[in-house]
Structures are given as structure tokens and as C-alpha cells.
Amino acid sequence: MAKLYKRSYIFIGLLFLFLHGFLPLMAQDATDSTNTGNRAAPPVSIAQSVLDSLAGDTLRPKWIDDLQRFGEIEEVKSQREYKEGRISIRQNELLSLLKKTIGEAKLYLRDGIDTVGVARELEKSMAYFAIVKDGVFENKGSNQTQRNLSVSASILAELYKTMAHRQQTLNKYANDLIGFKDKLDSLNSDPVLYRFSSDSATTVHYVGRLLLTAREIVPADSSLKQAITRVQDLQLKLDPMVFTLRSALEDIERYRKDLSEKTFSREFNNIWGPVGYSRPFREILQFSWAKEKLAFSFYIRDYAGRFMLFFALLALCYLFIRALRRSILREGLHEGTSEAQLVTKYPLHSAILVVSGIFQFIFPSPPFVIACLFWLAPAISLCFIFSNYVTPYWMRFWITLILFFVLACVVNLVLQASRTERYIMLALAFAGAIYTAFVLMSKRKNELREKYILYFIGFVTVMEIASVLFNAFGRHNLAKTFLISGFAGVVIAILFLWTVRLLNQLLRLANVVYRHTDQKFQLLNFQKVGTEVPRFFYVLLVLGWFILVGRNFYSFRMLSDPLNSFLSRERTLGQYDFTINSLLIFTLILVCATLLSRIVSYFATETPTQGDAKKGRLAWGSWILLIRIFIICLGLFLAFAATGIPIDRITIILGALGVGVGLGLQSLVNNLVSGLIIAFEKPVNVGDIIEINGKSATMKSIGFRSSIVVSVDGACIIIPNGELLSQHLVNWSMNKNIKRVELDVGVAYGTNLEKVKTILTDILSDDDRIMPVPVPLVVARSFGDNSINFKMIFWVHNIREHLMVTSDIISKTDRAFTSSGIVIPFPQRDIHVRDMPTTPPAKPEA
Incomplete structure (x- = not known):
């Protein structure tokens, strides 16, 4: 916007100069025309004279030269401002890159290799190598021993593996430090950084920024130089050590091979002969x-x-x-079988x-x-x-x-x-x-x-x-x-x-002991x-x-x-490299994960005895599915990670399988997802008493695709998880296994009803299996054909006992009514015979 205003002022100035030189020329032409007969010159001649004067055909006015000089000055000034703008942009980029590189170098130095620790580890390795050399390369005696060579080789292999790894890490660290140093030097040596603007205010501001950046560069550059020097000193010590360890390993392997080839050859003198080499x-x-x-x-x-x-x-x-x-002792299976x-x-x-x-x-x-x-x-x-x-x-x-x-x-x-x-x-x-x-x-x-x-x-x-x-x-x-x-x-x-x-x-x-466990x-x-x-x-x-x-x-x-x-040995199949070891590890991990999953289910689905705390044993049973899924998923992840199979290839395979799942495996996926919903939301747990299709059953296990329930008659029913969630499922255990029971009984007409209510109420109150709250209720329900009907309403603590409780209440009621003289009537009917035959039927003719 400022440049636009500036150019507007220039245009107004040029117009003023033009009018300042053009108007006097027109006045002079008018005077000349008056002197020649007062004839006005045509407009064309005036314009032509102006053009001729601009073309240099006539005497060049001063304002033309001023205008040209002004244009040249503005051109140079505009070009200089453009170049300075581009330089300023580049300078800002360089300063930003310098600060970014300095920050990355500081972080890398802070989180980099502990060179002091590497030097200490190198000293330990040298000391260990001095121990290994004893008896193998120094004080060898008259011959080597396989045990000494074997132990020394194992130690040297470990030292070589450690030092070679340190060497690779140290080389990478040194290359990274040199890369940071080279990048800083490259940015710092760019000549654009040292070009200053003609505007003094801009120059002062830029010089301040440059000084601040230089204050950050100097300590970072010094730290990089020191780190590079330390790393290079370590490399000078580490590289010969790695070479020495590798050579020593090769020598030991050669010694072991020579000994194996001379297995039955004499190594020392006979035991009664002279001693060839003596060491304490x-x-x-x-x-x-x-x-x-x-x-x-x-x-x-x-x-x-x-x-x-x-x-x-x-x-x-x-x-x-x-x-x-403990199970054997509890069940009394230890008697007479101590050897077994x-x-x-x-x-x-x-x-x-x-x-x-x-x-x-x-x-x-x-x-x-x-x-x-x-x-x-x-x-x-x-x-x-x-x-x-x-x-x-x-x-x-x-x-x-x-x-x-x-x-x-x-x-x-x-x-x-x-x-x-x-x-x-x-x-x-x-x-x-x-x-x-x-x-x-x-x-x-x-x-x-x-x-x-x-x-x-x-x-x-x-x-x-x-x-x-x-x-x-x-x-x-x-x-x-x-x-x-x-x-x-x-x-x-x-x-x-x-x-x-x-x-x-x-x-x-x-x-x-586990003979009752589910064979599945x-x-x-x-x-x-x-x-x-x-x-x-x-x-x-x-x-x-x-x-x-x-x-x-x-x-x-x-x-x-x-x-x-x-x-x-590495083999190639298409674009995938593998070894037989990796395939064996992949299979072994999957097999172990599957076996571990089945072991968890095996011990979790054990049928508890009456002495066990069933609630404590079954409380975590509903988590078995999640534990099995976690074990299988972890096994798959570890198997793929151990074999080095890229994850992106797995996603491609899963994407291809997703098409098949969407087309033909909707029911399977529905059951699998339903199993996860059951495991997380827990509408039913293992051990719960449920009612399905009007029949009572006990929840035995929750699987990936289906669940198993045991009916009251002992049959195992396999129900897909999708169907288990889609139908109206009655879960008695969700309300603490309590159940409401209604029992009808009738007494003869003329019986004392208050006495009946008292007897029935006492019977219900005396049974500990019946809940005191809600209070058991005895009501006269209706007048029947042969009796006055009563209804007993009560709640039992455990749904598994409601049949036995009902049976006992009926027996107690019958005994109480009998002793009290209360009659439980049975249905009676009056039979009316309308016609009776008076004469015997005629005998048939012979």
C-alpha cells in the first residue's frame, strides 16, 4: 500500500512538470499567431509542434531532462529495493535454518551416546580380553585344552558382539555429528548472511538478530567439535579392539579345529613321564x-x-x-496310592x-x-x-x-x-x-x-x-x-x-481330579x-x-x-525374504499362544465342588474370553514381529479378507462381535442361571463365536452369540438369584379362614430359605366350586432351591391342616340319571 501511494505521488509530479512545460509553449504559439494576422493555428499544428519538441526536432526543454533523470533514479531505486527484499527473505530462511539446526544438534548431543560409558566399557573389554588371553595366547603350556578354548571362544564372541555393536553405533553417531557440523558451516558461510540493507533501521534490526544467532552458534559449534573429537578418539581405540577380537576368535576356532583333527593323538607325556610345562x-x-x-x-x-x-x-x-x-486331599483320593x-x-x-x-x-x-x-x-x-x-x-x-x-x-x-x-x-x-x-x-x-x-x-x-x-x-x-x-x-x-x-x-x-472338566x-x-x-x-x-x-x-x-x-540361511519367495528358523519361530509362538489360551479356559471352566466358594471362582469367568482374545492377539503380534513380516503387508491381506467377510461371513462376524459385546457389557456371566426358550439353564462358557449353556436335564446347548443377544434372555443371577414363588391351596367351605392364614403364615416364616423381606404373603384368592382358594406368595434366596422349598411347604401345609382338622376338599360331582330300563332286553332267537 505504501508503494502505491508513493507511485501516485510520482505520477502527480510528472503531470505537474508536463503542464509546467506545455502551457508556456501553447501561450507562445498563440502570441505568434496573433502577430501573423490574428489567425488561430489549427490544433493539428499545435500537437505536431509538441511532438517535434519531444522528438528533439526543436530546442529540448529542461523539464524533459529532469523527467528522464527522475525515471532513471526511480528505476535503480526500485531494483535495489527488490533485490534487498529477496535478500531479506533468504536471510530470514537462513537464520531459521540455523536456529533449527542448532536446536536439533543440542537435542542430539543431550540424548546421544554416553562416550564416557563407552570408554569405560572399552576398558572393561580390554581387561576381559587380558583374562581370555591367559592360557590361550599367553602361558599356553605345551598344548591347548578344548575346555579352555570353548570358554574363551564364548567370552570372545560376547565381547566381539558388544564391541562391534558399539563400533556401528559410534560410527553412526560420529557421522551424524559431522553432518550437523557440516550443515552449520554450510549455512554460516552463505554470503547472503553478510549483505546489509541501505536502510539504516533495517540494518540495525538485522545485525541484532545476527548477533543473537551467532551467540547460539558459537557454543553449539564448540560442543560439536568437542563431541567429534571425543568420538574420533574412541574410534581410534575401538576399531583396533574390534579387529583384535575378531582375529582372536579366528585363531581360537583354528586351534579347536586342529585339536578335533588330532583327537586321538598324544598331547602330553604319559602320566608317569617327565613334566613338559609346569605352572602353579x-x-x-x-x-x-x-x-x-x-x-x-x-x-x-x-x-x-x-x-x-x-x-x-x-x-x-x-x-x-x-x-x-489339595484337590486329592479334599476328595480323599490319597489313601493307599502313595507310590502313584x-x-x-x-x-x-x-x-x-x-x-x-x-x-x-x-x-x-x-x-x-x-x-x-x-x-x-x-x-x-x-x-x-x-x-x-x-x-x-x-x-x-x-x-x-x-x-x-x-x-x-x-x-x-x-x-x-x-x-x-x-x-x-x-x-x-x-x-x-x-x-x-x-x-x-x-x-x-x-x-x-x-x-x-x-x-x-x-x-x-x-x-x-x-x-x-x-x-x-x-x-x-x-x-x-x-x-x-x-x-x-x-x-x-x-x-x-x-x-x-x-x-x-x-x-x-x-x-x-479334573474328570468333570469340559472335554472341549x-x-x-x-x-x-x-x-x-x-x-x-x-x-x-x-x-x-x-x-x-x-x-x-x-x-x-x-x-x-x-x-x-x-x-x-535366508531364502526368497517373491518379494519376501525368510528363513526356516523364522517360520519355526512363527509357528511356535502361535502354537504356544493357542495352548496358553486353552490352558486358561481349561482351568477357568473347572466345575467347583460344594466346598468351594463358587462366587469367587466364577466371578472372573466372564473375563476369560477377553483374556483369550488378548493372548491370541499378542501371540499374533509377537509372531509377526519375530519373523520380521512388514505390518503393511498384513493390512493388505486383511483388506482383501474384508471383502470376503462382507460378502459371505456376516453371520460369523455377527457372532464374533456379539461375543465381544457380551464380554464387555456382561449381560450374562459364566455361572449365571438363565432362562432361554422357557427352559432354565446355567451359563457354562462364553467363546469367540458361540456360548455353551447346561440345561436342567444335563444337556449342553451351544448357542451362537448373536442369537443369545437377539432373543429375550432371562438372567436370574443378575438379581442375586432370588425367585418369587406362588403356591395355591384350597380349604373346605365352613373352615375358619383366620386360622388358615395363621397356619400358612407360620409355615412360611419358619423356613430359613424363604426371604423375610419382602414379607411372605397369604391371601384368600377366590371362592371355588369346591373350596375357598388361598395363595401363598414368598421369595426364596436361591433359585436353585425353589423346587425343594415348594415341596417342603406343601408337605408342612398338609401335616398342619391334618393336625388342625382342616380339610383340603377334592372335586365333587352329582350324577343325575334320567331313565332306567325296567325290563330285561329280549333274548336273541336260536
Whole structure:
């Protein structure tokens, strides 16, 4: 608007100058015409003269030059103002970008990597690597040991994984910092920032903004420089560390491969020969303890979630066995069946044995110290289970075997060979071989509960004899492998045998206790479980035993590594990349979610006994559907997340399925949505007494698509959820299960009616099953054909008792009326005979 006003003033000025020069010219022309005869010049000649003067044909007036100069000045001024406007716009953009970049850089520096923590972690890794080097790259002795190489490799793999991850994170952090620094330098070096306006007021205002921005840039730029310097210093230390760890891992793998190729070759002198390398046994124990502790802590940290799952399963199993024991004691099923119910005698120890035996396989390649704990804890628990069950001889055998196993584990934790260790191994293997051979030759084998254990005792004898021979002739690695495999093999075998036995007992007892449970929701058919262990369990037992014992041999990796490579190899199908491992994980998660959902329904739909608090048990029954839906949805989400399937592809599939749902699955969707409405609004709960189609029934379960009710005659009726909501449903339990009862009775004419009312009122008041409020009512209703009719109106506390209450009231009323001389009349009719025959009928002719 200001520019418009300015241009208007310029136009008025030009018009004034034009008139100022044009009017005198016209006056001069008029004077010339008067002097020449007073003839007026034609308008055309006047206009022509003006044009000629403008064209320069005549003498150029001064106002023309002024007008031209003014135009040139205004042109230059307008162009300068336009350029300054564009520069001002660009300057505002640059200042905004600078402030935005400074803010992002400050936030990134604040939330970025803790370089001090990374430096501290790097120092720890260096210290750990110094521990790993002992016995492998330093103080190697005359030969390596497989145990030392195995533990060192696990520690180095963890260190390398951690440091490589830190390296990638640090490189990304450094690139981001350099990107912020480069962006600030690029914006700050733009020459437009340093162009100032010709207007002094505008220049002063812009210089102020520029100074404020510069005050923010300087500390941010300094912080970025310092952060970049720290990160680059860390990179100079971290990159060689990662390279060193990777090289050390490759060297250890080469050492292990060389040892495996020379399995039966001599590694040391004979045990009676000279000592080739001597190192104090105490030092060997110290660095072995340090390495085992590192391997233990790293594995616990990496698989903390699986350990939490393991202990959660242990707690659930313990609670289930304890609940099973209480049910057995409550129902009196424990008499005379102590051997068959051994699993419930010690719930905690049984849970440890069952869960450790089955779920230890969820831990991939655990360190030996963790594997020892998985075997030692159930072995101690089995001692409690064996008490007062096995004979004292075999109880002593089991305790002795545990002691041998513990000693073998301690020896196996020693990571470097020495003459002292070899003597200990020799004595332990020799003692184990002699003891197990003596047990095999004893006459107590008939007392053994499980005959298969004899085969594993023979296995120990053979393995320990082989360990003695290999140790004596300098095959140290092979001797130690045979030593621990023998004792661990028999302990694992006995643990597995009793795990299967206790699991079978657990399932069989569950069939006895939960025999009334709805078969639809049972996870297993307990009635098929017999007194003997199924052979299928033994197949799994042998397979698991081979896996656990085979981990002690390096050659086991020759079989497991190709299998792992096959399962983890990436494959492509169309535009989707997958591995067999991911498919197995996807299936496993879905199966576990489904099983967990069915387990929840299985225990939630248990029919309570009379001694249970039914309301407390059934109060949460209506939430089972929501819990099952949540478990299934969570399982689907985790399954897709674990396999890396993009969510957008799932939405495409769901969109395609939506068309089919809209066309042909309206009824199914209606029932599913109705199930959700029932679960949220709760018009009916599990355990409620309802009336449907004029028949009473009890709500048993609410499913995804349909619900199950049990009628009074015992039939299970499956009702789609949509129909359950669409019809007029009577819910007696919604009003606390109370019911109004009406009972009619008639007395003969002439009876004292007040006496009748008093008798009936007393009968109703004396029954505790009848509610005092509302007050029971007795009224004379009508005059009947044969009696005066009374009506008794009362409320019962529980609808399930209304039939029994009605029956008792009728019996009491009959007795009271009889003793009081009150007659309950029966219908009477008078028969009038109009005609009677007087003569007998004629006899027919012969």
C-alpha cells in the first residue's frame, strides 16, 4: 500500500512538470499567431509542434531532462529495493535454518551416546580380553585344552558382539555429528548472511538478530567439535579392539579345529613321564574361575528373558501341583496310592525336576557351569523325592553318584592341563569305574524301580575306564571329555527317566481330579494316560540325552553347525525374504499362544465342588474370553514381529479378507462381535442361571463365536452369540438369584379362614430359605366350586432351591391342616340319571 501511494505521488509530479512545460509553449504559439494576422493555428499544428519538441526536432526543454533523470533514479531505486527484499527473505530462511539446526544438534548431543560409558566399557573389554588371553595366547603350556578354548571362544564372541555393536553405533553417531557440523558451516558461510540493507533501521534490526544467532552458534559449534573429537578418539581405540577380537576368535576356532583333527593323538607325556610345562595349580584355578565367571555373567545377561520365563514356568508348575495335591486331599483320593502320587508329595521338588528336564532346551549352547546347575538342582530335588521310596542301598548309590558328578564338574571347570589335575582325573575316573562295576555285579539290581538305569550305569563304567586309559597315555582332552560325559550321562538319564515318570503321574492324577472338566477345553485327553509311561516319551528322552551329552564333544558341532546353517540361511519367495528358523519361530509362538489360551479356559471352566466358594471362582469367568482374545492377539503380534513380516503387508491381506467377510461371513462376524459385546457389557456371566426358550439353564462358557449353556436335564446347548443377544434372555443371577414363588391351596367351605392364614403364615416364616423381606404373603384368592382358594406368595434366596422349598411347604401345609382338622376338599360331582330300563332286553332267537 505504501508503494502505491508513493507511485501516485510520482505520477502527480510528472503531470505537474508536463503542464509546467506545455502551457508556456501553447501561450507562445498563440502570441505568434496573433502577430501573423490574428489567425488561430489549427490544433493539428499545435500537437505536431509538441511532438517535434519531444522528438528533439526543436530546442529540448529542461523539464524533459529532469523527467528522464527522475525515471532513471526511480528505476535503480526500485531494483535495489527488490533485490534487498529477496535478500531479506533468504536471510530470514537462513537464520531459521540455523536456529533449527542448532536446536536439533543440542537435542542430539543431550540424548546421544554416553562416550564416557563407552570408554569405560572399552576398558572393561580390554581387561576381559587380558583374562581370555591367559592360557590361550599367553602361558599356553605345551598344548591347548578344548575346555579352555570353548570358554574363551564364548567370552570372545560376547565381547566381539558388544564391541562391534558399539563400533556401528559410534560410527553412526560420529557421522551424524559431522553432518550437523557440516550443515552449520554450510549455512554460516552463505554470503547472503553478510549483505546489509541501505536502510539504516533495517540494518540495525538485522545485525541484532545476527548477533543473537551467532551467540547460539558459537557454543553449539564448540560442543560439536568437542563431541567429534571425543568420538574420533574412541574410534581410534575401538576399531583396533574390534579387529583384535575378531582375529582372536579366528585363531581360537583354528586351534579347536586342529585339536578335533588330532583327537586321538598324544598331547602330553604319559602320566608317569617327565613334566613338559609346569605352572602353579593355584594360578590355573584363579584364571579358570575368572573365565567361568565371565562366561556365566555374559550368558545370564544375554538370556535374561528366557531365565525369567523358566522361573515363571517353574512357579506355575509348582502352583498346579500344589492345587492338585489339595484337590486329592479334599476328595480323599490319597489313601493307599502313595507310590502313584509321588509327584504331589513334594510339589516344589517335583516342579524343579519336571521343568528343568523339559525346558532346559530353550537355552542354546549354555556354558558348562550353567548346564551343571540345570542338572545339579533337579538331582538334589530327586533326593527328597527318593526319600522313603527307594531302598537305602539305591538311595546311597544316588547320593554317591551325585558326589561323583559334582567332583567331575569341578574338575571340568579347570581350563588348563597340569600334572596335578591329571592325577585328580585319574583317581576320580578309577573310583567311578570301580564303584559302578561293583553296583552292576551286586545282587540288589532287583530292587531297582527303573531297569533302564542299569544300561546307563554300564555306560559310566565304560566311559570312566576309557578316561583312565586316555589320561594315562597323554590324551588329556579326550580323557576329560569321557570323564564328565560318563557321570553327567548317568545323572541326566536318571533325571529324564524320573521326569517322564512324574509327568505321567501328573497327567494321570489330573484326569482323576479334573474328570468333570469340559472335554472341549482340555489340553490333553487325560483318560488316555495309563499307569505306564508311553514309549513316545522314551524316544524324546533318548534324543534329549544324546543332545546334552553330545555337547561335551567338539565333533558334535560338526553335526549341529550344518543344521544351524540350513535353518538360518535366508531364502526368497517373491518379494519376501525368510528363513526356516523364522517360520519355526512363527509357528511356535502361535502354537504356544493357542495352548496358553486353552490352558486358561481349561482351568477357568473347572466345575467347583460344594466346598468351594463358587462366587469367587466364577466371578472372573466372564473375563476369560477377553483374556483369550488378548493372548491370541499378542501371540499374533509377537509372531509377526519375530519373523520380521512388514505390518503393511498384513493390512493388505486383511483388506482383501474384508471383502470376503462382507460378502459371505456376516453371520460369523455377527457372532464374533456379539461375543465381544457380551464380554464387555456382561449381560450374562459364566455361572449365571438363565432362562432361554422357557427352559432354565446355567451359563457354562462364553467363546469367540458361540456360548455353551447346561440345561436342567444335563444337556449342553451351544448357542451362537448373536442369537443369545437377539432373543429375550432371562438372567436370574443378575438379581442375586432370588425367585418369587406362588403356591395355591384350597380349604373346605365352613373352615375358619383366620386360622388358615395363621397356619400358612407360620409355615412360611419358619423356613430359613424363604426371604423375610419382602414379607411372605397369604391371601384368600377366590371362592371355588369346591373350596375357598388361598395363595401363598414368598421369595426364596436361591433359585436353585425353589423346587425343594415348594415341596417342603406343601408337605408342612398338609401335616398342619391334618393336625388342625382342616380339610383340603377334592372335586365333587352329582350324577343325575334320567331313565332306567325296567325290563330285561329280549333274548336273541336260536
